Amino acid sequence: MIYLELLLGFLKVGSFTFGGAYSAIPLIRDVVLSYGWLSDAELSYMIAVSESTPGPIMVNLATYVGSSQAGFLGAVLATLAVVLPSFFVILLVMNLLGSILKSRYAQAVLQGLKPCMIGIILATGLYMTLHNCFPLVQGANVDFRALLMTAVLTACIPIYRYLKKEKPSPILLIIASAVLGIIIY
């Protein structure tokens, strides 16, 4: 029963993946391949599409896999399944943990989590930027066009801030980078 399989498979993905899509991909791979829905190559292509389309990667992937396996209803079920665990966990956290979070011990834990997360986000951003310009794949050269784009975009932010007296909105930056990408590549 493909509908039930989709529901259970993506419930598992939604419940057991922490910390964003990149850490989720191994689990998704496991689920998808073990049910035999897709071949490895098809799945890699779908992951690439999910990364290049807007929205949460896991939701994109769930819709894509669901729809390719069982049409519209499959897409709805897979998407719901990946979203619902998140939804209920957050409701639970906000209702139960509100008072616990105010205790001194919980605050002590939070005090460790916050800087750790900042470190992780910075490292991810830096790694991605470096990886765009200097691909670590063997035989690949420095990507000068990516380097140029990184430089142009980095320069644009302070110029915009100076002219408009406010931070450029991230959405604007993404649109600008898409246009620049089309021009440069």
Place this chain on the structure above:
Amino acid sequence: MPKQQLILSELFFSFMKVGLFTFGGGYAMISVITDTCVEKKQWLTQDEMMDLTVVAESTPGPIAINCATYVGYKIAGMTGAVLATLGIVLPSFVILYIISMFLEHFLEYPVIAAACRGIKIGVSLLILDAGLMMLKKMKKKPQPRIIAGCAFIIMLLSNIFSLRISSVVLMLAAGIISLFVFAVKRVLAQRGGEGQ
């Protein structure tokens, strides 16, 4: 329109915009959500956004969904949570459904491939920017600095050498260390108190 309905529709459409314009997963979303919820709509303070990021990161599921549910619930209860979550999922759903139906070779169109490469670069910078902004607002004390520094170095090295150290493990370690330091400080403070 009554006020409650206005807030609900704002929640729905704001998160739809977030869903429609963010590429590249959770960390990139955080900078767009901050822009929308903290700076434009003022639904959250910067501190609350920081708490939200920690909660979203340490609970299962897509970070963006966690954020949407959290903000929706905080602003307008259960209905708000449902609408914000629906709002952020809907664009993804529609776009991917269309692609799976009609565009078999989506990534092979040169224009789309070029735009994607551009977006990837933009998104990397956005994540870097979000991290820098949080760093600026962090308490300037040795302990958070050391933790942030260590997390940064470990994560960077694990990325470069593809060691697959999960960010969750790092967060867990940081939480435990911080709790330990707090406990030790308390014990020491109590001893000091007794000594006097």
